[in-house]
Amino acid sequence: MPSGKLDQGEPLTAGAARELFEETDVQVEPEHLKLRHVVHHRQEDGSERIGFFFEATQWKGTPTNKEPEKCLTLQWFTDHDLPEDIIEYPGAGLFGCLGRTGVLTQYGW
Template identity: 60%
Template sequence: MEEEAGVSVDPDHLRLVHVVHHKQSDTIDRIGFFFLATDWVGEPVNREPDKCLALEWHTVHDLPEDIIEYPKEGLLGYLEGDGALTEHGWE
């Protein structure tokens, strides 16, 4: 969190809320772990502008069209309560 968003989070204030198993291509797959932070220190900022276009706040009903698919699936999987795991991109 500190490296990418400039905030510090005590592990006691993190809760694992969803996992996404994402098939990116025939040779690359990823597992994303999504945590809910209930408290943090600092103001979120984009500390990796060469890797991340922007750090913005959106409501779940107004997500940007260019959101990356597998983080979107993790967010929606948690918010919609569809279970602890989403498989994305697999046939």
């Protein structure tokens, strides 16, 4: 899933829209991003992050892998046939968005 970090002084939805475009060439206006899930994640090394997962309700463009050095491929899956090798942190957000865990996941605590 597209992801990234906010720039200094950047609103959350503007950063999410920017990262989506930078990584996939899909354009979305920040007001068309609906917050679906939050993950508070602690990694094995003890570092922590909070991830916000959005649904784009309107967008323009065709998804393209603009970062092939970081992403092997872009691919669509049905929610009942997801790959087994999903990275844990974004997987927790995806499963949360699919309504399997509520609005907040605390992962690695």
